[in-house]
Amino acid sequence: MDDFKQRHKKSDKAKEKYERNGKNTTKYVRLMEKLSEKKKAI
16 A cells, blocks of 8 residues: 555655646657648548
8 A cells, every 4th residue: 555655645646746847848749740631642
């Protein structure tokens, strides 16, 4: 059970980091969407 709690803590930290870099990730997601659209067009 403790192992699970520790893993959960780690994922929470990762989530915080992800939210902090939110602006960067949205840019990245948009870039990936553009790339996938290009692939569909081909």
